[in-house]
Amino acid sequence: MSVRVGVVTFPGSLDDRDALRAIRLAGxxxxxxxxGEKWLSDVNAVVLPGGFSYGDYLRCGAIAKFAPAMESIADGARNGLPVLGICNGFQVLCEAHLLPGALIRNAQRRFVCRDQRLRIDNAETAWTADYQPGQQVVIPIKNIDGGFVADRRTLDELEGEGRVVARYVDGNPNGSYRDIAGICNAAGNVVGLMPHPEHAIEPLTGPSADGLGFFTSVLNSLVGA
Structure with a gap:
């Protein structure tokens, strides 16, 4: 089976080419x-990349959720299409109500760019199945609106249902509630992640190759489906 993974480019996307390269290296x-196009080219999965879609006007991701492509992606996600939102893509997924909560200005009100240690808490999603539960990885983070927030009931639901995909360890870079770095929907096909796995796909260009597992996971999930 040839697995086709689409990467959406919005005005202001920065990491779309990096995501395309990561997908290619994953196989x-x-x-x-x-x-601006509704047709998704018969892809088997979709990545919403990092950047500043539509200049982050109004709120991060608030305009991107109205893009024609997002209408098709939202319909596909509700029918099992694997979707990964990275950084700005995570913000878009929350704005589109494909994931709960919101991403707000970092607690220290400064842009953060550093290698960040994470713990994979849910290794059963379409995007994390190649990891082990509790596995720690090092993946770059770069954001100024990366603080994940939600009300207590939503946070308790995410915890209770095992929908916290990854947490920050060795320090919380942006004040995210409960050290949450990534979450998923109830079905596990939609994942939002603030750190950038596409920047950690090989030791030569990243701090590690720890991020490649997100892309091999969806490949293997789809091949095995």
Missing amino acids: AEPVPLWH
Whole structure:
């Protein structure tokens, strides 16, 4: 089976090419998608990359959720299409109500760019199945609006249902509630992650190759489906 993974480019996307490269190195076929097109080119999964979609006007991701491509992605996600939102993509997923909560300005009100240690808490999603529960990885983070927040009931639901995908360890870089770095929907096909796994796919260009597992996970999940 040839697995096609699309990457959406919005005005202001920065990491779309990095995501396409990560998909190729994972062994899948990368497919560029344009935000203004509803047709998803028969892809098997979608990545919403990092950046500053539509200049982050209003709120991060608030305009991107209205893009024609997002209408098709939202419909697909509700029917099992694997979707990964990275950084700004995570913000878009929350704004589109495909994931709960919101991403707000970092607690220290400063842009944070550093290598960050994470713990994978849920290794059963379409995007994390190649990891072990509790496995620690080092993946870069770069954001100024990366603080994940939600009300207590939502946080308790995420915890109780095992939907916290990853947490920050060795320090919380942005004040995210309960050290949450990534979450998933109830079905496990939609994942939002603030750190950037596409920047950690090989030791030569990243702090590690720890991020490649997100892309091999969806490949293997789809091949085995």
